[in-house]
Amino acid sequence: MESSLHRQLKALYGGARGDCEVTVEGFRIDAVSRGRLIEVQRASLAAIRTKIAALLANHPVTLVKPIAVRTLIVRRDVPNGPVVSQRYSPLKRSLFHLFEELVFFGTVFPHPRLRLEAVLVEQEERRISRARRRFNGPQHRVEDRLLLNVVSRRTFRTAGDLATLLPAALASPFHTRDLAEAAGVPRWLAQKAVYCLRRCGAIDSVGKVKNSVLYARRARLGRSRRAA
The missing domain is CATH 1.10.10.10 (Winged helix-like DNA-binding domain superfamily/Winged helix DNA-binding domain)
Known part of the structure; x- marks a missing residue:
């Protein structure tokens, strides 16, 4: 299921003139703006490596990688229920954490047609408590992530x-x-x-x-x- 964060970034980069959810060479593309394909990838870059490599053969691509520098955790017992608690996560990431993902993307970056854009964001993570906790499993599931603020952007080509x-x-x-x-x-x-x-x-x-x-x-x- 697409998160709100993914949808918000897709709209931000697609722009008013961009087209969202377009099929190109059999691949579903997040957005196309002024002839450039745009893919937003919050998950591991390893999962999108083959797709990006194939698209770069014939198209310019911007790969948007959000990095959460601050996360507000909002917990509810049931979806759309009252907020039980909220706090900021102690985990803090920085632009340097881009390397954590690039280890899986070295066969693709750098490339003459590729722009890798790291976006530092503040996000809200909405969690729902699990009624029945799995053995040694998490006490919650993540219902959604929302973009609160874009702190900065940095483009890497070379x-x-x-x-x-x-x-x-x-x-x-x-x-x-x-x-x-x-x-x-x-x-x-x-x-x-x-x-x-x-x-x-x-x-x-x-x-x-x-x-x-x-x-x-x-x-x-x-x-x-x-x-x-």
């Missing part, structure tokens, strides 16, 4: 665009612990970032210190003006 996510204060060469500390993220996320950046040619491995691989930015990377 390896150089992706490299702009590296902190300016990051020393060179660096290892994943250095990156985690400079970016203020867990090391596992820094490791995913390094994997993505190396795969797309934004950084190179330049040596080792004990068991840690050292990396450095690759010189003369092209950047998209819109992503700067």
